[in-house]
Each structure stands twice: as C-alpha cells, then as structure tokens.
Amino acid sequence: MTHAPGTARPGGRTARTREAVRAATRELLAESTDGTVDIAEVAARSGVHLATVYRRWRTADGLIIDAVVDDLDSRSPLPATGDLRADLHTWITNLLTDLTHPGHLAFFRALLRAGGDGQDTLAFAEPRIRQIQATLDAADATVLTWMDIFELVLAPAYVRALLSMPMDPATEAVRLVDNVLAVRSAREHRAAE
Structure with a gap:
C-alpha cells in the first residue's frame, strides 16, 4: 500500500524507530542533571542513525518535546465525554498532580529553550492540541479554542x-475549571446579544 509523502504508517519500521528514539530520550532525560539530552547520545542509545534523528526531530528540544507529549498522551489523556466541567476537572487534577513531582517540568523547559521556533513546537504538540480541541468539541464549547486552555490552564500551572x-490539585483544579467555564459563559453571552 502506498502512503502519501510525510504521512506516518501505523506500524512497521517508522513506528519502531519513533518508539526507540522516544525511549532513549526518556532514559537520557531521566539521567540528565539539567533537563537536556544530546542528539548523538539519543541516536547511539536508540540504535537509530544520527541523520534519521536529525531529519525527524531537528533539535534536542524537539526530541524532548516529542517524548514528553507522547508520555502525556498515554499517562494523562484528555477525556472527551461532553461534560466539560468533569472532563477539565479530571485532566487538570492529573496535570497539577504531575507538576508536583520532580522531572515533570522537562516539557516546559524544552519549550523555553526552543524559543522562537514555534512551528516545530506546534508540530510536536499537535497530538495534544487535537486532544484539547476534541474535549472542547465534545462539550460543544465552540467559543473556546486550545489556545484558551493554554492561556487559562497550562500557562499558569507550568x-x-x-x-x-x-x-x-485539590483546590486549584476547581478554580482553573471555573475560570475556563466563566470565559465560555461570557463569550456565549456576548454572542447571544
């Protein structure tokens, strides 16, 4: 079966390569004292050719962002039941709990180091952005976007x-959820006028 250029196959060599590089990145990140990894070390540990790692991830921060987003997707998926309050409360509680543990700021630090290359950051964060948008869509929260969640939840939490x-997590999750719902209500009220 032929695939369009740039599309990922669900399995096979590409998936094995991606997982080997992510696993090596996670291991090296756990061993790192400053929250950084070296692309050559990731290539050596993963058994993936250095040129392949550079071509796919471009930078060490790209490696970290991709590995951490993948971890977040599996460890703390965003529910999309249609009950926005409950979905946000579950997810935000997990997020705030994660941020109390050492080592869970690697994603944020990588974003800071990546600096001006917002396109690369967005490309690696795209799966998480889609999850946020799916949660909003399931609740018919059309006046909210993933950027609202970034500004109202992720930015202050990180x-x-x-x-x-x-x-x-016990007290602040409720407050952050209330903030999101207040913005939604205000926008819906303005739209109805």
Missing part, C-alpha cells in the same frame, strides 16, 4: 511549578 510554587 509557570507556578517552574517558580517552585506548584498549584495544589
């Missing part, structure tokens, strides 16, 4: 954790 002031 910044507080980075400043060693992580949010308490």
